[in-house]
Amino acid sequence: xxxxxxxxxxxxxxxxxxxxxxxxxxxxxxxxxxxxxxxxxxxxxxxxxxxxxxxxxxxxxxxxxxxxxxxxxxxxxxxxxxxxxxxxxxxxxxxxxxxxxxxxxxxxxxxxxxxxxxxxxxxxxxxxxxxxxxxxxxxxxxxxxxxxxxxxxxxxxxxxxxxxxxxxxxxxxxxxxxxxxxxxxxxxxxxxxxxxxxxxxxxxxxxxxxxxxxxxxxxxxxxxxxxxxxxxxxxxxxxxxxxxxxxxxxxxxxxxxxxxxxxxxxxxxxxxxxxxxxxxxxxxxxxxxxxxxxxxxxxxxxxxxxxxxxxxxxxxxxxxxxxxxxxxxxxxxxxxxxxxxxxxxxxxxxxxxxxxxxxxxxxxxxxxxxxxxxxxxxxxxxxxxxxxxxxxxxxxxxxxxxxxxxxxxxxxxxxxxxxxxxxxxxxxxxxxxxxxxxxxxxxxxxxxxxxxxxxxxxxxxxxxxxxxxxxxxxxxxxxxxxxxxxxxxxxxxxxxxxxxxxxxxxxxxxxxxxxxxxxxxxxxxxxxxxxxxxxxxxxxxxxxxxxxxxxxxxxxxxxxxxxxxxxxxxxxxxxxxxxxxxxxxxxx
Ligand code: SF4
Numbered sequence: 192x193x194x195x196x197x198x199x200x201x202x203x204x205x206x207x208x209x210x211x212x213x214x215x216x217x218x219x220x221x222x223x224x225x226x227x228x229x230x231x232x233x234x235x236x237x238x239x240x241x242x243x244x245x246x247x248x249x250x251x252x253x254x255x256x257x258x259x260x261x262x263x264x265x266x267x268x269x270x271x272x273x274x275x276x277x278x279x280x281x282x283x284x285x286x287x288x289x290x291x292x293x294x295x296x297x298x299x300x301x302x303x304x305x306x307x308x309x310x311x312x313x314x315x316x317x318x319x320x321x322x323x324x325x326x327x328x329x330x331x332x333x334x335x336x337x338x339x340x341x342x343x344x345x346x347x348x349x350x351x352x353x354x355x356x357x358x359x360x361x362x363x364x365x366x367x368x369x370x371x372x373x374x375x376x377x378x379x380x381x382x383x384x385x386x387x388x389x390x391x392x393x394x395x396x397x398x399x400x401x402x403x404x405x406x407x408x409x410x411x412x413x414x415x416x417x418x419x420x421x422x423x424x425x426x427x428x429x430x431x432x433x434x435x436x437x438x439x440x441x442x443x444x445x446x447x448x449x450x451x452x453x454x455x456x457x458x459x460x461x462x463x464x465x466x467x468x469x470x471x472x473x474x475x476x477x478x479x480x481x482x483x484x485x486x487x488x489x490x491x492x493x494x495x496x497x498x499x500x501x502x503x504x505x506x507x508x509x510x511x512x513x514x515x516x517x518x519x520x521x522x523x524x525x526x527x528x529x530x531x532x533x534x535x536x537x538x539x540x541x542x543x544x545x546x547x548x549x550x551x552x553x554x555x556x557x558x559x560x561x562x563x564x565x566x567x568x569x570x571x572x573x574x575x576x577x578x579x580x581x582x583x584x585x586x587x588x589x590x591x592x593x594x595x596x597x598x599x600x601x602x603x604x605x606x607x608x609x610x611x612x613x614x615x616x617x618x619x620x621x622x623x624x625x626x627x628x629x630x631x632x633x634x635x636x637x638x639x640x641x642x643x644x645x646x647x648x649x650x651x652x653x654x655x656x657x658x659x660x661x662x663x664x665x666x667x668x669x670x671x672x673x674x675x676x677x678x679x680x681x682x683x684x685x686x687x688x689x690x691x692x693x694x695x696x697x698x699x700x701x702x703x704x705x706x707x708x709x710x711x712x713x714x715x716x717x718x719x720x721x722x723x724x725x726x727x728x729x730x731x732x733x734x735x736x737x738x739x740x741x742x743x744x745x746x747x748x749x750x751x752x753x754x755x756x757x758x759x760x761x762x763x764x765x766x767x768x769x770x771x772x773x774x775x776x777x778x779x
Pocket of ligand 1: 473474475476477480481482483484518519
């Protein structure tokens with residue numbers, strides 16, 4: 192690989208591909224170990240910020256019978272180098288070609304990562320479609336938030352883990368060990384005809400995986416469609432596979448694995464700090480929010496465990512910032528005490544504590560002061576809608592007075608910037624709801640004038656509403672481009688100061704998210720076609736090419752509007768109906 196070192200000097204940020212970071216694990220490649228590879232279909236800096244990847248890396252490397260390495264999507268400059276020099280993509284730790292691994296597990300954080308999955312498989316010389324793989328190929332599995340409707344990528348993945356992966360991944364390794372034993376017995380001529388026919392085969396492996404709770408093997412299910420394109424029937428085509436896939440839930444966070452020795456990269460990553468998960472799930476029920484339903488029930492890590500893990504993580508990483516991570520950190524029953532104790536424990540070490548995902552509850556007005564003892568970064572709020580009546584519709588019950596009080600407290604404590612998140616195109620939205628957005632932004636900005644006569648800098652991050660599976664809004668239509676564009680213009684016309692910044696997320700990207708979030712397995716051919724025409728990194732503005740996608744939909748004979756802007760009927764069979772997240776199917 193000396194040649195490779197020279198080639199790496201030709202690309203931007205070679206540190207993305209060399210491994211060897213602090214706390215990286217490089218084990219000896221011995222026959223007795225199951226070789227697992229965690230694949231993240233986005234660039235290193237994004238993938239390395241994903242806590243799920245660090246958890247699985249720690250769990251698998253803790254086992255003596257397993258080794259676990261990593262691969263991330265190569266940036267286009269490195270992809271070019273790989274393809275030009277006929278080098279297969281390799282793992283960071285051992286620089287092993289990825290097709291030499293037993294199991295490759297993709298973390299799919301969101302839908303616009305799909306083409307990068309295909310690209311990693313292709314660069315690794317692994318057949319892209321599950322049906323084309325043989326016993327010699329790695330087992331390709333996937334998990335993560337986007338797998339609560341896995342159907343659009345059903346053709347490419349052998350098995351999905353639905354829900355929390357910590358326990359399921361270990362069960363998969365155990366099943367794989369049995370498969371490997373049978374395979375080697377067969378290779379030595381043991382096992383007879385039965386072994387040759389079935390028992391040492393990939394199909395038998397998949398059958399055993401399908402018995403694990405939370406594991407979905409798409410090739411064991413058949414889908415029939417009605418003439419209007421909706422689903423007529425979705426059912427198992429193999430005996431003994433479950434009709435419904437029940438998601439996995441890790442019940443006890445205190446006793447679940449947490450990677451205190453988190454990897455510390457050589458280059459700056461998106462979340463370059465200790466990510467300490469204090470709670471999983473959320474007690475609120477915002478009707479648009481998929482995480483709110485799919486990560487139920489809410490589970491807290493205890494205050495004592497959090498303090499212990501924070502100290503241990505600090506000593507093992509040297510990071511100077513700790514993020515208390517969860518969907519809604521302010522809801523932890525001991526959040527105030529946790530911040531106070533962490534402030535006390537780290538006050539002489541210049542370690543800052545950050546708390547993202549705060550809601551505007553009673554405790555919030557005190558939190559900025561607590562956190563400001565150590566660090567003053569921007570504060571974020573997510574009212575999502577401009578007027579209270581629309582917030583009631585979406586069940587985002589935020590009191591504007593409390594929001595203003597919290598913002599005022601934060602300005603008094605020295606905070607300078609505030610960011611607010613909104614969605615447009617929500618069900619029942621009226622023009623008055625839109626007009627109320629800039630009104631609220633001005634109010635927040637002007638609060639600071641009473642302190643120093645200057646307005647605060649306020650950013651509004653504005654996304655188009657995307658109806659998502661498993662939410663009360665899963666049957667709703669997404670708003671079309673023309674209406675969204677009119678709304679965007681109205682908002683832009685309403686803001687006439689540099690102190691208020693409107694940051695609109697691409698509507699075309701949101702539209703594609705809407706297509707795939709509620710898509711079915713026919714979309715696999717659109718994904719394949721668009722990838723083969725060069726689509727990569729679709730979540731990145733610099734690379735996203737909506738024209739490529741439009742062409743592929745036409746070629747596949749599929750109408751993207753059918754998926755994105757069509758309201759579903761109550762009795763329609765939805766592509767994700769077979770996934771049981773523990774919540775009864777509902778409509779608004
Ligand atoms: S939007 Fe936030 S507060 Fe609401 S359900 Fe989702 S995670 Fe919870």
